[in-house]
Amino acid sequence: MNHTDPNTGSDPVVDRLRAAGCVFAEDEAALLRNEAVDAAALQQMIERRIAGVPLEQIVGWAEFCGQRFAVEPGVFVPRRRTELLVRTAADRCGSGSVLVDLCGGVGAVASAVLTSVGSLELYCTEIDPVAVSCARRNLAARASVLHGDLFDPLPQALRGSVAMITANAPYVPTGEIAFMPAEARDHELLAALDGGADGLDIHRRIIEQAPEWLTDGGWLIIETGRGQADIDRELLAAAGFDASTIIDDEIDGTVVAGQLSRHRGAHR
Known part of the structure; x- marks a missing residue:
């Protein structure tokens, strides 16, 4: 699916994440879209990410050594x-x-x-x-x-x-x-x-x-x-x-x- 804004030629979600300091904004935007159940949930996830919440805590899992681990808000995220x-x-x-x-x-x-x-x-x-x-x-x-x-x-x-x-x-x-x-x-x-x-x-x-x-x-x-x-x-x-x-x-x-x-x- 094409998420590019026809007026600006850019992806607004990527732009917002990049402006917030997310180095891998494109990857994060794709992941949030994939994990969100609907548009409202996606917007809430984007707002949390912009506020600095770790991506793993937002989507509910972290990848480590090729495995996926459940994480919850507040826990230490595997590095x-x-x-x-x-x-x-x-x-x-x-x-x-x-x-x-x-x-x-x-x-x-x-x-x-x-x-x-x-x-x-x-x-x-x-x-x-x-x-x-x-x-x-x-x-x-x-x-x-x-x-x-x-x-x-x-x-x-x-x-x-x-x-x-x-x-x-x-x-x-x-x-x-x-x-x-x-x-x-x-x-x-x-x-x-x-x-x-x-x-x-x-x-x-x-x-x-x-x-x-x-x-x-x-x-x-x-x-x-x-x-x-x-x-x-x-x-x-x-x-x-x-x-x-x-x-x-x-x-x-x-x-x-x-x-x-x-x-x-x-x-x-």
Whole structure:
């Protein structure tokens, strides 16, 4: 269908989106038209997008690692950079292993790792109840999605038996939140973004507690900022991990991967 205005020779929806700062205005216009049930719904969706609401929250889904995930207003939207976390985890995780995904959001990382590995005993924890609801829809019976803070909701029987922990925990320093794009700053849960003064408050908690849950030789893999990776790696080393940094410039992704020493002694 031709959406060009005969008087101006341009697409008015594309023009409005571009004026609002949408870099991929043509693609977004096509998607909104495809998802809208009628003209009134389309106009409402356009107004929300112009107001800065993330496109994924408007259409109700986000694409990540070739899969489509349900999202709702206010939740953290999966980013492409997090594909590096998935790849790093899948390369180090054996089929049938126990994997815990902390700060699991809508379940995108957990689902993508599971799809890549094939078979896992999978647990996903998340503090945002809206994201938990989405994750339970997205993961269905393939994982245990638990509402709570980091390790708190996990079954105690898992202690010492987890082969891998993944985490896309908040790592934006508090003082930099104000400079984030409005899509994130104004429309995603602050707790999913704010990592404290240097961005690593939650990373410290995860790294400190992880050895209690991991098997000897188990892995902890965390998405982080490029400028924070060295500190994360030092924290991992101090906690008994052999740690490295993996970077993917193409998608602007950075993760730190730590393998717990098989002879950790006091770190147990």
